[in-house]
Amino acid sequence: MHDTAHDLAVQITALQKWYGAFHVLKDISLSVSRGARIVICGPSGSGKSTLIRCLNGLENYQQGTVILGGTRLGDNARDTSLARRQTGMVFQNFNLFPHLTVLSNCTLALRRVGGMARGEAESLALHHLERVRIPEQAYKYPAQLSGGQQQRVAIARALCMNPRLMLFDEPTSALDPEMIKEVLEVMTGLAHDGMTMICVTHEMGFAREVADEVVFMDQGSIVEQAAPATFFSTPNHPRARSFLNTLLH
Amino acid sequence: MEFDPSFALSTVPTILSAIGMTLLVAACSCLGAAVIGFCLEITRRSGGVQGLAVRFLIDFIRATPVLVWLYCLYFILPYYGIRLDALTVGIAGLSIYFSGYLAEVFKAGIDAIAEGQQEAAKALGLGRLDRIIFVIAPQMLRNIAAPMGNYFVSILKATPYLAVLAVPEMLGQAFDIASETYRYAEPLMVAGIIFLSLALGISQGIKWLERRLLAPMSR
Numbered sequence: 001m002h003d004t005a006h007d008l009a010v011q012i013t014a015l016q017k018w019y020g021a022f023h024v025l026k027d028i029s030l031s032v033s034r035g036a037r038i039v040i041c042g043p044s045g046s047g048k049s050t051l052i053r054c055l056n057g058l059e060n061y062q063q064g065t066v067i068l069g070g071t072r073l074g075d076n077a078r079d080t081s082l083a084r085r086q087t088g089m090v091f092q093n094f095n096l097f098p099h100l101t102v103l104s105n106c107t108l109a110l111r112r113v114g115g116m117a118r119g120e121a122e123s124l125a126l127h128h129l130e131r132v133r134i135p136e137q138a139y140k141y142p143a144q145l146s147g148g149q150q151q152r153v154a155i156a157r158a159l160c161m162n163p164r165l166m167l168f169d170e171p172t173s174a175l176d177p178e179m180i181k182e183v184l185e186v187m188t189g190l191a192h193d194g195m196t197m198i199c200v201t202h203e204m205g206f207a208r209e210v211a212d213e214v215v216f217m218d219q220g221s222i223v224e225q226a227a228p229a230t231f232f233s234t235p236n237h238p239r240a241r242s243f244l245n246t247l248l249h
Numbered sequence: 250m251e252f253d254p255s256f257a258l259s260t261v262p263t264i265l266s267a268i269g270m271t272l273l274v275a276a277c278s279c280l281g282a283a284v285i286g287f288c289l290e291i292t293r294r295s296g297g298v299q300g301l302a303v304r305f306l307i308d309f310i311r312a313t314p315v316l317v318w319l320y321c322l323y324f325i326l327p328y329y330g331i332r333l334d335a336l337t338v339g340i341a342g343l344s345i346y347f348s349g350y351l352a353e354v355f356k357a358g359i360d361a362i363a364e365g366q367q368e369a370a371k372a373l374g375l376g377r378l379d380r381i382i383f384v385i386a387p388q389m390l391r392n393i394a395a396p397m398g399n400y401f402v403s404i405l406k407a408t409p410y411l412a413v414l415a416v417p418e419m420l421g422q423a424f425d426i427a428s429e430t431y432r433y434a435e436p437l438m439v440a441g442i443i444f445l446s447l448a449l450g451i452s453q454g455i456k457w458l459e460r461r462l463l464a465p466m467s468r
């Protein structure tokens with residue numbers, strides 16, 4: 001991996017964010033190369049979601065810069081829509097549109113944002129539904145699917161927009177254990193296809209197998225950043241160590 | 250004077266002849282009130298100065314009797330060179346008056362939508378208008394079918410106000426018969442029964458719609 005600016009998918013520099021008086025992100029800097037798989041972990045409330053939501057304009061921030069695919073994002077509508085065109089996001093609670101079929105969930109943005117005709121959008125959507133191994137559910141509604149199936153639809157929906165970067169915010173935390181595997185398998189498949197991914201997750205098996213780098217956050221700061229083998233075997237920071245211990249027990 | 254069933258029956262055709270006008274006024278006012286109410290609520294939610302202004306406007310609309318709206322539109326607008334016919338004034342007045350109530354209903358319907366819906370739509374790159382039309386409005390309608398139907402019935406029941414503008418709706422027709430024949434019970438009873446059946450029809454229709462709309466979300 002070269003470290004030239006061109007190969008960077010995301011560069012976050014000295015990012016600071018406050019919610020009122022509460023300092024939620026403290027001087028965050030993080031570079032993510034094209035094709036890299038980053039896992040972000042850390043205790044609840046440490047700012048993981050806030051950080052990745054700054055990358056697609058779901059949150060604003062007060063200081064620092066975010067460069068996405070070579071473009072510096074400002075706090076304006078044009079940059080926000082640019083960021084959203086380049087990123088796909090998968091949420092803990094799936095957030096599928098309950099009033100639309102699986103297929104329409106996937107085609108809505110293709111048609112409204114991408115300006116695609118219905119037929120074209122539907123065949124593209126079916127392609128991505130096959131990719132997440134769920135094409136047979138295309139005409140069902142979200143409520144008719146299991147949690148794992150819903151999350152896979154959410155992944156397909158994001159993939160339809162052909163993002164350069166996928167953001168996952170605890171995609172398996174709302175799932176029953178038996179469904180976690182099917183979602184992680186899809187995510188692993190994506191990683192093998194070369195997708196740049198930033199995953200907030202506590203699935204340490206996934207992190208070990210897939211991540212290039214594990215980022216540990218605590219109280220709004222990046223406390224430790226290392227290859228998964230190093231992070232899991234010899235975590236440096238005491239808070240990382242105690243966090244790993246709570247995960248194991 | 251005794252109630253005369255055969256006289257009552259004889260008034261039916263005349264009163265029914267105005268059912269078209271009543272339904273036209275009610276349907277246009279429902280649509281108008283829903284459109285204005287939805288725009289008010291969307292503006293109110295957008296915050297800022299205009300959001301605050303609309304908040305007061307909604308309260309003001311709801312606090313003003315419907316007759317005041319009708320009289321204002323009919324008698325005061327002409328001073329400003331705007332001369333509307335009675336039917337238009339009637340529909341506009343009912344639309345404005347009920348838009349204030351429907352805005353409140355819409356508010357509850359939108360508040361009940363999970364926050365994640367907006368976020369997912371934003372993350373997909375959908376613009377504000379697309380989010381409103383394709384994500385928020387359909388879910389809102391599912392949430393509020395029943396209370397919205399109640400207001401549609403209220404709008405139907407408010408159409409007789411248009412009598413003050415001499416719009417020939419059903420109750421006005423009934424009253425015309427009454428003042429010509431000096432028999433009030435029969436025509437009023439007939440008009441009442443027709444209103445009742447229309448109201449029942451609307452609420453049944455809404456129930457049916459609600460079941461259909463909700464079906465895919467609750468299976």
Ligand SMILES: Nc1ncnc2c1ncn2[C@@H]1O[C@H](COP(=O)(O)OP(=O)(O)O)[C@@H](O)[C@H]1O
Nearest residue numbers: 019022024042043044045046047048049050051
């Ligand atoms: N809209 C908000 N207003 C105020 N505080 C918030 C808001 N959103 C999140 N926070 C706070 O910011 C902190 C970080 O939240 P979050 O990024 O969701 O953490 P994580 O995803 O790591 O659990 C938490 O303490 C949370 O309470």
Ligand SMILES: [Mg+2]
Nearest residue numbers: 048049050170
């Ligand atoms: Mg979180």
